[in-house]
Each structure stands twice: as C-alpha cells, then as structure tokens.
Amino acid sequence: xxxxxxxxxxxxxxxLLTGGVVTRVLGWKRGEFCxxxxxxxxxxxxxxxxxxxxxxxxxxxxxxxxxxxTRKEDGKVAVFMKPCDTYSFNQLLTEHRIDREKVYVxxxxxxxxxxxxxxxxxADGIKNVAVDYENVVVETLWDGNVTVPRESVLAERCLNCKxxxxxxxxxxxxxxxxxxxxxxxxxxxxxxxxxxxxxFEFWQGELSRCIRCNACRDVCPACTxxxxxxxxxxxxVESKAPSDSFEEKMFHIIxxxxxxxxxxxxxxxxxxxxxxxxxxxLNRKFIKDINELWGEYQAGAEVGSRAPLVNYxxxxxxxxxxxxxxxxxx
Amino acid sequence: MRKISLDxxxxxxxxxxxxxxxxxPSDSVEGAKFTKWTNGTALTxxxxxxxxxxxxxxxxxxxxxxxxxxxxxxxxxxxxxxxxDFVIFGARACDVRAMTVLDNVFLHAEPVDTYxxxxxxxxxxxxxxxxxxVETCFCGTFGIDAANPEGDIVCHKTDDALYMNAVSEKxxxxxDSLSDITEDADTKAVDEQKALIKERMTKLPLAxxxxxxxxxxxxxxxxxxxxxxxxxxxxxxxxxxxFVCPTCQCYDIRDFxxxxxxxxxxxxxxxxxxxxxxxxxxxxxxxxKERFRQRFMHKLVYYPENNNGMFSCVGCGRCLAKCPIRMxxxxxxxxxxxxxxGSN
Amino acid sequence: MQDVxxxxxxxxxxxxxxxxxxxxxxxGSNRLAYPADVKIIRVPCSCRVNPMFxxxxxxxxxxxxxxxxxxxxxxxxxxxxYYARRRMSLLFSMLDYLGIERDRxxxxxxxAAEGAKFAATMNDFVEKVTALGPNKRLxxxxxxx
Numbered sequence: 001x002x003x004x005x006x007x008x009x010x011x012x013x014x015x016l017l018t019g020g021v022v023t024r025v026l027g028w029k030r031g032e033f034c035x036x037x038x039x040x041x042x043x044x045x046x047x048x049x050x051x052x053x054x055x056x057x058x059x060x061x062x063x064x065x066x067x068x069x070t071r072k073e074d075g076k077v078a079v080f081m082k083p084c085d086t087y088s089f090n091q092l093l094t095e096h097r098i099d100r101e102k103v104y105v106x107x108x109x110x111x112x113x114x115x116x117x118x119x120x121x122x123a124d125g126i127k128n129v130a131v132d133y134e135n136v137v138v139e140t141l142w143d144g145n146v147t148v149p150r151e152s153v154l155a156e157r158c159l160n161c162k163x164x165x166x167x168x169x170x171x172x173x174x175x176x177x178x179x180x181x182x183x184x185x186x187x188x189x190x191x192x193x194x195x196x197x198x199x200f201e202f203w204q205g206e207l208s209r210c211i212r213c214n215a216c217r218d219v220c221p222a223c224t225x226x227x228x229x230x231x232x233x234x235x236x237v238e239s240k241a242p243s244d245s246f247e248e249k250m251f252h253i254i255x256x257x258x259x260x261x262x263x264x265x266x267x268x269x270x271x272x273x274x275x276x277x278x279x280x281x282l283n284r285k286f287i288k289d290i291n292e293l294w295g296e297y298q299a300g301a302e303v304g305s306r307a308p309l310v311n312y313x314x315x316x317x318x319x320x321x322x323x324x325x326x327x328x329x330x
Numbered sequence: 331m332r333k334i335s336l337d338x339x340x341x342x343x344x345x346x347x348x349x350x351x352x353x354x355p356s357d358s359v360e361g362a363k364f365t366k367w368t369n370g371t372a373l374t375x376x377x378x379x380x381x382x383x384x385x386x387x388x389x390x391x392x393x394x395x396x397x398x399x400x401x402x403x404x405x406x407x408x409x410x411x412x413x414x415d416f417v418i419f420g421a422r423a424c425d426v427r428a429m430t431v432l433d434n435v436f437l438h439a440e441p442v443d444t445y446x447x448x449x450x451x452x453x454x455x456x457x458x459x460x461x462x463x464v465e466t467c468f469c470g471t472f473g474i475d476a477a478n479p480e481g482d483i484v485c486h487k488t489d490d491a492l493y494m495n496a497v498s499e500k501x502x503x504x505x506d507s508l509s510d511i512t513e514d515a516d517t518k519a520v521d522e523q524k525a526l527i528k529e530r531m532t533k534l535p536l537a538x539x540x541x542x543x544x545x546x547x548x549x550x551x552x553x554x555x556x557x558x559x560x561x562x563x564x565x566x567x568x569x570x571x572x573f574v575c576p577t578c579q580c581y582d583i584r585d586f587x588x589x590x591x592x593x594x595x596x597x598x599x600x601x602x603x604x605x606x607x608x609x610x611x612x613x614x615x616x617x618x619k620e621r622f623r624q625r626f627m628h629k630l631v632y633y634p635e636n637n638n639g640m641f642s643c644v645g646c647g648r649c650l651a652k653c654p655i656r657m658x659x660x661x662x663x664x665x666x667x668x669x670x671x672g673s674n
Numbered sequence: 675m676q677d678v679x680x681x682x683x684x685x686x687x688x689x690x691x692x693x694x695x696x697x698x699x700x701x702g703s704n705r706l707a708y709p710a711d712v713k714i715i716r717v718p719c720s721c722r723v724n725p726m727f728x729x730x731x732x733x734x735x736x737x738x739x740x741x742x743x744x745x746x747x748x749x750x751x752x753x754x755x756y757y758a759r760r761r762m763s764l765l766f767s768m769l770d771y772l773g774i775e776r777d778r779x780x781x782x783x784x785x786a787a788e789g790a791k792f793a794a795t796m797n798d799f800v801e802k803v804t805a806l807g808p809n810k811r812l813x814x815x816x817x818x819x
Contacts, residue, residue: 032664033465033535036656039564060655065564120651121361124377125464127535141533142462191771200773200811209360211381211390213600215568215654229726231605237726238605240582241597243391246814250729253768257725260764272654274380274570276360285771289764309764312756314746319781322763323770589735589817 001111001131001150004174006054009080012106012173013052014045016078022104023075026065028058034129035116039065041077054080056131059113059155061268063088063098064221070102077103082110083177084157086168087264087300088221093168094303095262097224107166109174112158114150117276122148157267157280160184167301184265185288187281203249209275210248212241216269216279222259222299229254256282261290261307264300292325293317331495332505333515339492341511343367343419346504350415350454353386355379364418373420377464382425382576382646383418387449388432390573391597394445394583398591410444413452417504420458423479424469424646428576429455430480431633431642435579454500457481461527466647468536468660474644477527486520493520536645536660543667546635552627557665562622564655569600571649571658572625577642580606601625626662683737683803685712687796688723692750693785694742700789708796719743720781721754725765728779732812738778738803742792745783755783774811777802 013025029040030053039060042048063085069077081089089105092098114136120126125141136153138146151159162184164177191199217223217230229235230251242248256263256279265287269279290297290308294316297308317325334342346352347367355374356365362376364383396407429450436443437450457479460467469476478484482501486493493515496502505512531537572578582599585592599606601624607614615621633642643659650658689695695716701708717723720743728739741762743755762781770776782795 031656032650032658032660036650036658038656038661040560041563060564116651117361120464121376124462127465141465142530188771196770196773196775198773199771203772205359211569211573213569213573214603215566215570218566218568219654231603233605233608237730240584240599240603241391243586243595243597244814244816246733246812249772249812250726250733253729253765253772254726256768257765268654272568272570274574274652282768285768286764289767293763294760309757309760312753312760314756316756316759317763319759319762319766319779323766323776586816593816 001133002055002058002109003111004054004109006052008173009054009106009108010048010052012171013042013048013078013080016104016106017043017045017048021076022078023073024069024077025052026062026069026077026079027052028054028060028062028080033126035114035119035126041069054108056112056114056129057116058082059116059271061085061088061219061221061266063092064219064224066098066103067092067224070099075102078106079103080106080108081166081168082108082113083164083166084110084162084264084266086166087163087298088266089168089300090303091262091264091300092221092224094300094305094307095224103170105166105168105170107169107172107174109172109177110158110164112150112154112161114153115155115271118153118155119148122146122153155267156270156278157265162265162298168303185284187278188284188288191281191285204245206277207248207252208242208245209277210242210252211275212239212248212251213274215272215274217255219268219272220255220259220263221266221268222262222264223255252279252282256286259283260286261297261309262299263287264298289322293322331493331515331517331520332508332512333491333493334508334512335491336487336489338511339373340369342492342508343371344369345508345511346417346419349507350417352417352419354419364420367419377460377462377467378422378425378646378648380648380652381574382428382648383421383455384425384428384432384576386416386418386453387429388436388446388579388581391595392445393593393595395594396591397594410448413448415452415454417454417456419456419485421455421479421481422460422646423457423474423476424467424644425576426455426457426480427469427472427474427644428646431577431637431640431644432579434637434640454483454504455481456483456485456494456501458485458487459523459527461487461523461530463527463530463534464647465535466650467534468539468645468647470531470534470537471539471541471645472641472643476531477524486523488519488523491515491519495520539660539663541630541641541663544630544634544641544663545639546631548631549627549635552631552666553623555666557662557668558619558623561657561662561665562619565602565618565622565657566654567602567604567618567621568654569598569602570652570654572600572602573598574648574652576646576648577629577644601628626659629659630663630666681804681807682709682711683800683806683808684735685709685738685740685796685800685803686731686736687712687714688717688720688727688739688741689714689784690720690743690750690755691716691718693744693748694782694792696786697742697784697788697792700786701793702789704789706789706793708793709800712796712800719749719751719754720758721749721751721761723758723762725761728765729812732778732809733814734817735809735813737806737809738780738799740780740782740795740799742782742784742795745785748785769812772811775806777806778809778812 436446
C-alpha cells in the first residue's frame with residue numbers, strides 16, 4: 001500500500017525530462033510479475049509510460065547507481081528516493097562519491113516495502129497481489145485468494161523503520177513525514193544478553209550458510225571501493241568461496257567493520273541475501289556501540305558529518321571497558 | 331511400481347538410511363534445504379530447495395590435493411578416496427535434468443572429472459514430481475516434464491501414498507532392498523497425478539516461453555545486440571544467480587598456504603565476478619555488460635552449440651526468485667526474442 | 675587432542691615502534707621474564723593495526739592477540755592511538771558479540787620506559803589465554819597440523 005501512486009511519479013519524471021531539467025531518470029522497471037521490479041534508466045516519456053513502475057515492491061535502493069551514472073555523461077539525472085534511500089545518498093555525498101550538481105532527487109514517501117522472501121513463504125504461486133494497510137491479498141495459482149496480514153510480510157527494515165523523513169531532496173512528490181521511533185536495536189540487545197556460547201552458536205549457524213555470492217557487498221551503498229580487498233589477488237585474503245568456516249566469519253566481520261560509521265542501516269544486505277542471513281544485525285551492533293560509546297550518530301543524516309571512526313576525544317572509553325560494558329547493562 | 335503409504339514415510343527413510351546417507355528437503359531458516367535425514371527430519375512443503383542437488387556432486391569448495399613442504403622436498407598427497415554411498419530424495423525434475431547438463435561437462439568430455447565421477451557413482455537420485463509448480467517455474471520451456479522427472483527412482487506423492495518407479499540399475503537395486511516395506515501398485519493414481527501436472531503446467535505464467543529464438547549458431551545474431559547494455563545496466567555483479575543455479579559449473583582452482591604446506595582446492599566461480607578467468611594479461615571481460623552477456627550466451631547459445639542443442643538452463647526459477655535486482659534469464663530471453671526477426 | 679595442562683598459547687603482540695617495542699627491549703635487558711610464545715610484530719603505531727591483521731593472526735594459529743601502543747596523549751604521531759582505541763573498542767565488542775572469548779584480545783598502553791609493565795602485561799595475558807585453552811572459535815582448520 002503506497003500513498004503515492006506510480007502515475008504521479010511518471011508524470012513528474014516526464015515533466016522533468018521534457019522541461020529539460022534532467023536528461024534521464026533513474027527509477028524502477030516493471031518485471032515479469034507484479035513483484036520483480038528492476039532498477040533502470042529511462043530516457044524518454046515513452047519508456048516511462050511502458051516500463052516505469054512503483055509500489056510495494058520498489059525495494060531496491062537506487063543511490064549507489066548514481067556513482068556510475070553521474071560519471072557517465074553530462075546533464076542531470078533524476079532519481080526517485082524513498083526516505084531511507086536518502087540517508088545512503090547523503091553518505092555518498094559526504095564521501096565525495098557523487099556530484100550533487102548532477103542529481104535531481106525526487107522524494108517518494110514510503111509506507112513500507114514487502115519482503116519477497118516472506119511473501120513467497122506465505123503463499124505459493126503468486127499471480128497477483130493487492131495491498132492495503134491491513135492485509136495483502138495474494139491471488140495464487142492453485143489456492144485462490146490468500147490473505148495475509150501486511151505486517152507479516154513487510155521487510156524487516158520497514159518493520160523497524162528508522163525514518164520516514166527525506167534528508168536529501170530537490171522535490172517531494174506527496175507528503176512530508178518525520179523521523180520515526182523504532183526498536184531496531186532490540187534484536188541486538190537480545191543477542192547481547194545471551195551467553196558467549198549461545199552467541200557463538202547463533203552466529204556460527206547464521207554465517208555458515210554464506211555462499212560468498214557477495215550480493216551483500218555489491219548492493220551496499222557504503223561498499224563503494226573501486227577494488228574490494230576480497231577481490232584483490234595481492235591482498236592475501238582474496239577468496240571466492242567459504243572454504244573454511246573461518247572465511248565467512250572474516251568476510252562478514254571485516255565487511256561490517258569497513259562500513260562502520262558509514263552504514264546508514266538501509267537494510268539492503270539482508271534484503272538481498274539468498275541464504276537469509278540477518279546481516280543487518282552485524283551493522284546494527286556497530287551502530288548501537290557507537291551510539292552508546294561516543295554519542296548518537298546516524299550516518300547520512302547530514303552531509304559532511306565526521307564519522308565516529310575518524311574522530312576521537314581524549315577521554316574515550318578503553319577497549320576493555322567497552323567490551324565489559326555489556327555486562328553492566330545486562 | 332511400488333508404493334508406501336505416507337504415514338510410513340519415516341519408515342521408508344529409516345530403511346534407506348540404514349545402509350547409506352539419506353538427504354531430504356527439509357525446512358530451515360534459509361528456506362528448504364537438503365538435510366541429512368535422522369529420525370524426526372521432516373519433509374518440507376516448499377516446492378523446491380534454495381539450492382539444487384548440484385552441491386552433492388560438485389560442492390562449492392572441495393580439496394583436490396595437498397602438498398607438504400619439508401626443507402627442499404615437496405610431498406604430493408593424493409587425498410581422493412571412495413565417496414560414501416548416498417541417496418537424495420525429493421529432487422525436482424529441473425534439478426535432475428541439471429545433472430545431465432553437468433554430466434556433459436564433467437563426464438562426457440575428456441578429461442573426465444574424477445572427483446565429480448566419484449560422487450556421481452555413489453549417489454542415487456529419487457526424484458519427485460511437482461504437483462504445485464509456482465509462478466517462476468518454466469522447466470517446460472526446456473522440454474522438461476515435471477510430471478515425469480528423470481532420476482534413478484521416480485516418485486509421485488499423492489494425498490495418501492508415495493509411488494516409486496525405478497528407472498535405472500542403481501534405482502532398481504535400491505527399490506528392491508525396500509521390498510519388505512513397500513507394496514506393488516498400479517499406475518492409476520500416478521496417471522491421474524500426471525494429467526493434473528500436465529494441465530497445471532499449461533496454466534503457468536511462463537508457459538508460453540520458448541527457446542525457438544535460441545540455440546547453437548546464434549552467436550553472431552545476439553552477441554552485439556543493443557539489448558545487453560540495457561539488460562545489464564543495473565546488474566550488481568554479484569554471484570547470486572550463478573551460485574543458486576543448478577547448472578552453473580564454472581570453477582576456479584586455487585592454492586591455500588597452510589602453516590606447513592599447501593592445500594589445492596577448487597571452488598565455484600562466477601562469470602559475473604570482475605576477477606573471473608583473470609589471466610596474466612589481465613581480464614578478458616572488462617565490463618559488467620560483457621560478463622552479463624557471457625552468462626546468458628553460455629546458457630542459451632554456446633552450451634547448446636557444443637551439446638547437441640541442449641540448453642544449460644532448466645527453468646527452475648531460482649534466479650528469478652533470488653536476484654537482488656530481479657534481472658533474470660526470462661527477461662533476457664524476452665528482450666532478445668524481440669530482436670529476433672526470424673532469419674538465421 | 676591437545677594436552678590442556680601442557681597447553682602453551684601462541685600470542686601475537688603488535689607493538690608500536692616508539693613505545694612498547696622499546697618497552698619489550700627494556701624488559702629483555704632488565705632480564706624480566708615473559709613467555710617465549712609471545713611473538714612480537716613491530717608496527718609504526720598502534721593505529722597501523724588493521725582489524726584484518728588480528729583476524730589473520732587468529733587464522734594462522736594465534737590463541738590471543740594483544741596490541742600495545744603509546745599512552746593516550748603520547749602518540750609519536752599525535753593522535754594515532756586515539757583512533758586505534760576507538761577501532762579496537764568496536765572490533766573487540768564485535769568479536770564478543772560473535773561469541774569469541776573476550777580474554778583473547780587486549781589493548782594495553784606501554785611506554786618505552788615501562789619494561790616491567792610490558793613483562794607483567796604479557797605474563798598476565800598469557801595466563802588468561804592459557805586458562806581459555808586453544809583458540810577454537812576463530813580457527814582455520816586448514817592451518818592446523
């Protein structure tokens with residue numbers, strides 16, 4: 001259920017294209033089914049009419065594509081962004097990865113996106129989907145209409161939505177909204193309260209499923225290295241497969257560490273994981289620690305903010321105290 | 331044909347597991363997954379597993395040999411041994427056909443891959459017909475009959491019984507060993523189910539998709555198609571499609587330096603990766619467009635050209651379900667088809 | 675099976691060139707004893723220690739990893755150890771979150787004059803790691819004999 005409908009966005013994109021404000025539009029393309037939207041570039045009103053789509057499945061965060069897109073050619077690119085996407089955009093601006101002058105950001109309000117994995121687990125053979133605030137009615141191939149509560153198939157990141165406010169914007173289609181109250185650290189706290197043995201068991205079970213497809217890395221708007229250390233043959237840690245259980249631990253610890261203080265918690269990593277690993281719980285642990293150790297910090301909330309790991313104060317906590325602090329909380 | 335009532339399914343599994351490892355698709359946090367059967371492992375209700383049966387014969391990572399260094403001496407250690415016997419129950423028609431695709435690469439061409447052969451010889455596949463295909467299924471496009479899967483023993487699960495028909499020597503031997511708990515059955519229930527499946531296959535959203543435009547000899551036709559740039563523009567270059575694919579067979583061989591020697595292992599590689607087939611002169615496919623094109627041209631043109639017209643896609647639909655940006659072979663086929671004017 | 679009673683942990687100590695490395699020297703010339711299984715790796719600053727170094731040390735068989743740098747305020751490069759302090763706080767907290775025993779990692783500030791502190795720190799660290807036994811949770815089986 002989205003308040004702002006596809007047609008309104010198409011009209012806005014057409015207006016910008018024909019008015020010469022932008023030369024192309026970055027948005028979502030309609031797929032084979034009702035749910036498989038693909039990010040894509042639109043260069044004409046005709047393409048927009050035929051292929052543009054938006055709705056409950058417009059999950060992909062488009063901000064990372066702007067790095068390449070703004071380098072490709074002159075002229076502005078218009079991009080549609082949900083509130084959480086704008087945090088990634090700001091972070092990329094902070095890191096000088098995107099030329100702001102070449103982008104026209106159109107904010108789109110978001111009511112939460114549906115998680116395909118949850119939906120196909122709830123209903124077999126999806127023909128069509130109708131969504132309202134309460135329910136998702138799935139027209140199935142063999143079981144007629146199946147109704148499931150919308151909340152049960154919303155993406156995890158949407159259930160724990162941190163903000164409905166656009167933090168970067170040239171124009172907003174639809175209504176303005178606010179930063180939301182959320183409980184996104186509850187699951188981290190639950191894990192922290194476990195014994196080390198339980199935590200090890202939990203993460204061993206989760207991370208051992210990794211198949212090193214690198215989707216989490218490649219989709220991540222914070223992972224923008226030209227050459228990843230794990231793809232670099234001279235780094236000594238290049239690996240294409242989790243050949244030993246150590247490998248997947250190292251990969252995920254290092255990847256999470258590399259985006260610490262820059263991760264906006266957009267949730268793309270967990271969305272794309274084909275093995276259903278809750279990768280956001282690694283990033284959120286870092287975010288939670290940062291908040292507790294050195295004060296609240298939200299990456300991407302503003303452009304140009306100094307990330308916690310390139311900052312310090314004279315009386316920061318010692319590492320041993322930082323680790324043991326968990327015990328006092330428990 | 332033999333049958334066993336569904337309430338005795340555990341008995342059947344226990345009996346098979348007496349003499350070899352048995353793997354059945356079971357629910358897990360990652361989705362359905364082939365799990366080693368122990369008492370209590372329950373069969374999933376999901377149509378298919380997140381990953382196919384390829385892993386059993388061609389695992390993601392396997393050690394090939396070891397070297398031990400002592401002073402100036404290098405000892406080469408052959409670590410191959412006979413693989414244990416195992417049975418895979420519940421493989422779907424698409425995944426079983428995928429094994430034929432892999433056999434063509436690893437067994438039916440010189441040199442024969444002994445690691446693969448070893449596993450293949452020791453594995454028995456019990457396939458299971460699909461009564462509830464989902465919207466992403468398009469095995470029919472590649473001439474696969476979901477009602478009549480291949481395999482060593484072909485199974486049909488009805489509301490009350492499991493019907494089993496051995497179609498290979500290995501399968502016959504296994505089914506014979508189960509004769510005291512199974513009973514003879516006529517084909518009536520199975521025939522009815524086959525008719526239902528056939529009817530359902532025609533109702534799938536992708537039922538009309540054909541391979542008419544593709545096959546050997548089409549390289550020049552599609553290689554420079556302008557569609558590739560558009561299709562690949564949002565590709566992330568991750569390996570999800572290749573790693574969930576039951577037929578993707580590219581691998582890399584690497585050395586891992588241990589503290590006192592070297593382990594030479596091979597692991598799946600993905601043509602979507604920037605360092606795929608990197609050679610001394612650098613990389614031969616430098617853009618994501620080229621890498622993307624390679625994957626689909628291989629499935630739809632190069633492979634059939636080298637394998638008597640057989641395609642190396644089986645329509646299992648995994649890439650449709652798992653691609654982070656939802657690009658997939660169906661979209662590629664449809665876009666390229668549009669550029670096919672029937673000549674050639 | 676390793677005999678736990680005779681278990682001698684392998685410790686990797688990353689020592690800052692400007693302080694702890696000299697501290698280790700001083701400990702040596704003062705004949706202060708600390709276990710020989712502490713392998714010192716000299717780094718230009720505690721801030722040079724990349725989280726990957728630590729994980730790689732564990733992968734290659736370390737049972738404990740300790741980082742020694744200049745006391746806060748005394749960094750040869752003004753502020754390196756302040757950054758190291760933040761980084762290691764996060765990394766060690768993450769390792770703890772993943773269930774890795776927290777006594778396997780440590781950061782200690784040891785100056786060039788503190789030979790005695792260096793030896794005492796190493797003795798204490800080795801004792802703690804010995805009590806934990808061999809590193810199992812961050813091991814790479816391929817590197818085991």
